[in-house]
Amino acid sequence: MGTYISTSQLWDRIEKEFSPYEKRNSGSIILEEDFGNMSLNFFNTGSGINYSSCVATFHEDTILEGQYNKNISYLIFNTSTNIKMESNNYSSSLDLNTNTYYKGQRFNGLKEKALYQKNKKYIFHYLVFEDNLLESLIKDENKLSLNLSNQILLQQNILLKELSEITLIEENIRDLYYESKILELTYNTINNLNESSSKSLHFLNKKDIEALHKAKEILFENINNPPSLKELAHKSAINEFKLKKGFKQLFGNTVYGLLQEYRLNKAKKLLEIDDINISEAAYLVGYKNISHFSTIFKKYFGYSPINIKKKQKKYYL
Numbered sequence: 001m002g003t004y005i006s007t008s009q010l011w012d013r014i015e016k017e018f019s020p021y022e023k024r025n026s027g028s029i030i031l032e033e034d035f036g037n038m039s040l041n042f043f044n045t046g047s048g049i050n051y052s053s054c055v056a057t058f059h060e061d062t063i064l065e066g067q068y069n070k071n072i073s074y075l076i077f078n079t080s081t082n083i084k085m086e087s088n089n090y091s092s093s094l095d096l097n098t099n100t101y102y103k104g105q106r107f108n109g110l111k112e113k114a115l116y117q118k119n120k121k122y123i124f125h126y127l128v129f130e131d132n133l134l135e136s137l138i139k140d141e142n143k144l145s146l147n148l149s150n151q152i153l154l155q156q157n158i159l160l161k162e163l164s165e166i167t168l169i170e171e172n173i174r175d176l177y178y179e180s181k182i183l184e185l186t187y188n189t190i191n192n193l194n195e196s197s198s199k200s201l202h203f204l205n206k207k208d209i210e211a212l213h214k215a216k217e218i219l220f221e222n223i224n225n226p227p228s229l230k231e232l233a234h235k236s237a238i239n240e241f242k243l244k245k246g247f248k249q250l251f252g253n254t255v256y257g258l259l260q261e262y263r264l265n266k267a268k269k270l271l272e273i274d275d276i277n278i279s280e281a282a283y284l285v286g287y288k289n290i291s292h293f294s295t296i297f298k299k300y301f302g303y304s305p306i307n308i309k310k311k312q313k314k315y316y317l
Contacts, residue, residue, distance in 0.1 A: 003035050003062045010064075026175060035062055041166065043178045048130035051182045053164060055123050062116045068106045073134040075189055077101040077152060077160055080123040086113040099152050099252075103134070103193065125160050127186060137190045151252040153192060154261065159185040162302040204246055211238035212246045219259050223266070224286040226259055263287070264300050271308045278305045 010031075024046030031038040036058035044050045078096050085094045096102070106112075116122060152160070162181050169177045204212070215236035219226055226232075232255065233240040247255050263285040270281040279290055282305075287293035298304045 003058070003060045005035055005062060005064050006066070010066075026178060035059060043175075043182060045179055045182060048133045049182060049186060050126075050128045050130075051163065051178075051185075052126045052128070053124065054126070055121065056116070057121050058116050058118055060118045062118070063113055064116065065111070065113045068110045068112075071105065073103075073105040073129045073132075075101060075103050075127040075129075075134070075186075077125040077156070078123075079125065079152065079157075079160060081117070081120050083122065084115045086115075099157075101150050101152050101156070101189065103138070103150075125163065127182070127189075138193055150193070151250070153252040154257060155188055156185065156192070157261070158300060158302075159188065161300075165302060168303050168307060204242075204249065208238060208242055208246055209250065211236045212243070212250050215243060215247070215255075216251065216258065219255065220262055223259065223263055226256070226286070229255060260296065261300070264297055267293070267297065267305070268301065268308070271305055278309065281305070 024044050026041075026043040028042070029038075029040045031040075036056060038054060038056045040052060040054050042050065042052040076096075078098060078100055080098060082098055083096050085096060159181055163178070163185070166174060166178060215232050215238065218232060218235055227235065229240055229243060233243045236243065238246070244255065247253065247258060251258050253261060267281045267285045267287075270276045270284060271278065276284075278294070282288075282290050282293040294305055
């Protein structure tokens, strides 16, 4: 049997720490409750933009229900598993898919339910905006109408990863780093939203989407010897033009850009294993040149592979 939780007290407690209307500050909160665990990091810029991240797991299937008592506008980035939401503002439930972001607003009196599955890890990043700041930045005539189809693109993903790894940054410059990345994420996301609204969308049919997912699987299964675009298109039963355009539209990256992203994330997981060194991790994901691997790893994550190994050594001192 699942767990049913009213979030009023929970969110009141959290929002006191990172309300966008409070003075500039930063910090973290760890909640260990009967229903599960939550870890939150937050940073108030002091200029009407607040960032927070939440990592949560639940011991049972859980419904979180809340009613909001203030008006806010927001951008939310879902980098984990899908969740289902219900609201008195919408006639049907909403699926918040992985690797997507959405804009919207919550107003006084809004009621929402979020359905979470047990033992799954949920990771969200939030940008909350004071007053009408977000609305003033968006050119789209629909402004803050909810849109669930925005794919998190490569640059946004890099920035979210950098914000997640904030503890690796030296403490004396951490706040400056935090704010610069938050503002860059805000600019990048607003710019993407404005560009998308000014362009006509290229829609893919169901067969194309299935072929593109097959192409991605083939690519990820052959990271040490990836096929050429021509070979990949042939194996996936899609033409090369749709392969290239479709990858950009569906996955938010080029074919080989997505491959690089997958390789680097797999390498990071390997490096977090004590007995895997940098050379071995690079080789296992298809990089023969260690110097090149280290360079693109640092560019993607914001720190070098050696930082992970150094951090491991500290635990043994």
